[in-house]
Amino acid sequence: MLTNAVPTTLGPVIGAGQGHVRAFKGVPFAMARRFAKATPPLAWTGPRRCTDYGPYAPQPGQLDQPEESCLSLNIWTPVGADRPLPVLFFIHGGAFVTGGGADYDGTFLAARGPAVIVTINYRLGPLGFLQLHRHGLSEASNLAISDALAALDWVHANIANFGGDPDKVTLSGQSAGASMVIALATLPQAKGKFARALALSAPGRNIMSADHADHIARRVLAELEIEQDQGAIVSVPLPKLFAAVERVGRRIADETEAGTVFGPVLDGAVIPREPRDVFADGTLRDVELWLGSCRDEMVMFLKSTPPAAMIRATERNLRVAFGDAGWERLLACYRGSVRPDEDPYEALLSDAFWHRPMADLARSHAEAGGAVWLSRFDHRPALEPFLSQGPTHGADNACLWAHLPDFIDRPILKRKGGPMTPADIDVAARFQTSLLRFVTSGMPDVAQAWPRFEPHKESLAIFGQPFQVVPLNEGARSRLWAELSA
Template sequence: MFRFICLSLFILGAAVAAKPVHTDRGLVEGVPTADNAITVFRSIPYAAPPVGDLRWRAPKPAVPWKGVLKAEHFSRSCMQAAASSLGPWTEEYMDQNERSEDCLYLNVWTGGTTGKRPVFLWIHGGAFDQGSTSVALYNGEALARKGIVVVTINYRLGVFGFLTHPELTQESGTHSSGNYGLLDAVAALQWVKANIAAFGGDPDRVTIAGQSAGASAVHALLASPLAKGLFHAAIAQSGSRIGNRQRPLVDVEKDGLRFQEVKRAGSLKELRAMPVYLLMAPVEGAVFRWGPVVDGALLPDTVAAIFEQGKQNDVVTLTGWCADESSADAKYGKSTSEEFERFARRLAGDLADEFLKMYPASTPGPSQIESARAQNMVSTLLWAQQRSAHSKTAVYTYLWDHPLPGPKRDRYGAFHSSELPYMFNSLGSVKRPWEPADSAMAEKTTSYWANFVKTGDPNGEGLPKWPPVDVNSAVTMELGERFEVRPIADAARVKLLEAILTRAMGAVGR
């Protein structure tokens, strides 16, 4: 009987609603976990719905509401096409939600509404045209249990988030257009600044973090004067390298005019009035890629140029790569000798013979894989070296090299985004044959990330030492198979790849 009473009290306790929290727009009520340790608030509006005349405008403040907003379910995802191929990504990696233009909502996981916990704000990946906070593995509960407040945000994607157009530029008031998805991220950070204290968060200790396109967004925010003072540390997963360049507004506006033409719209007004399904309908022979642009406002110049001028938001940064970033490509590790040699000569030019001695075409598969891994890490080292000239803050780099378990483990290895279930410690959200070793890896990885959010340093009690980058030492932190410092490659390979990549960057212009 005593056991039954205790169990009943536990169930009743778990069902007790969290106390409503005051935000600057109204009251919001979250949902506690079964043990009442964490409360999650889903679908809090941080900006007005960008619909009607607000389509392709900077985000406006959210509309105040009366009563208590029940933050129980994820909002609809931002408009995007259905994924055409899962590749190595099981459904837990992909958006499975309904979609809408009314999508500017965020979610908060917190251990309490008092105190001043550091804040982790997550920007999802997806090539700026896919993704959502409702993706299963972005569950912030485990990170929140480490003593931080977790915030995940939706932001406008594809043509809705990044259309540039001369009429948009003219009407903007800042003589800019595009980058609406990034302006959404700035608005979310402003919401955090104004409201996160009510959720037990510290607005003066905010870390922005993102993976893939999310990492590109992090770099844009690092370079943006509009984000100044809104964050204090940064994490960029799969996205720090030399040579990234954003196109100037005057060039990208031509894409907007071409988009208007293929959609047979006579003006921007007609585009704004066009139904979503027509805007998103593919047109044969017309392919558009949407993303950040040098708009003169959010990005006054390219990210690289802003860093070279020392005008960036100089905060401590953690960044790295997965070992098999390109394994979704059917040719990854499967090039013929002839194909790999052609690739080497295109890449290395007059250094190709030296490159092929180190990465022989006689073993094209292993050579392709090993050279790809080394190129990513050397590119990040060069990025860190360039950054160091105008930065006072530290950088921590890593290589994630643990292949996810499952039937395609050998095919895809440590694929692009394979670190995410470990970083969030959301293994239970991803249907794979996890083993105890995976749980141990997730615990260590989540601890490193939480420590970084708390202190700007991933190190902590019981964890292998992770040193900051020394730009004169070609090493990085290995995460996954082992947790230890490792060389990027031997000295000769690093020197050669530095020469090849630096020259390639110079060829496309700095």
């Protein structure tokens, strides 16, 4: 059933009813020519039908999507709310090269909140993250970040018409999306447009230097053999452009700190400061923050073929930081304290690349006077790849977006959903409840069973069976990390 038209700054939109929720899909918030900054799309006068997902960003294996019109968002809002509702603004992950907002159906979360749920598209791979402004080929850097800012601006200006409270927007994202949330939260352009932030599985090194980003751009131009006619890159066919980027990525992955080619860049313009420094100096002390990760983050990347470059990068970084002797001490410690079902090498890399950087950010925010909660997801969903790999990267995200009692399909990533076990339902229900409490009140647990992370009491919530809260730094592993880092 179609909804009544809802006015926006660009023109009225019509959505579709899904039970007690209205859904507006494929709402344009911007348009962009290749390597140009996003601009507002052309306005319309008559009601625009927004009942189907819009095109998502071109990405490997799916390069038939239109470039200029991929910048759209999706909104789910409950029917009959008697007050403005909090808003969850979600940025998808996918290593900065895959994914889209259509992989996350917000119907269930919107009804359960009640809350307004927004998912967005942004440009991916070279179209969003190749930094060409130093070569005069782009009017701006960090185009994907600018896309997300444009979406946030649209939400701030329009979400009240959909029943949302523009003063209660939670920036949220998973994996690459979490990296973008951490960067976005620190930007002057975003100030006053969000109230709190949730970052799930943000990579430890989530900001790239401008020099390194420029090095990648030069390598791509050379690979395309257009150094003498660099302007030709705007008309290179997408398959050729993405193939060149893939070849360059394979060659230089081991030169990068995080083993990835793309990500937000400390360019001094769109991102003027290292995000973690902004959290540490107290600029964001009024922003409530939830940082989460999955217990076995690295399993997925170890089992990829070939193993992801971040595996080698993490070990290399540890050997540089602590020397070969320090690396061997760490590995011996993990082997000596291994769980029955644990790979000590994976556990060490997960701590180094994911868990410890998240804890460090929580510590910086807490010491600066901010309210922060830290969590780890230990539950193994009965859904591949988690059924065979355990609570690896994305396990929490699968439960967050589940429509209990079922996991949802992920059409862009071609992952099927399916029925949940009683354990899945129990853990997912608690996780969703905590998130919706956080979005509504700024606290994920109103009963204080999960206390905030404090400098004098570093609490870690474990989402599993049972749910529990434990001290963060206990045991031989933590003591050795402290000794080596002193």
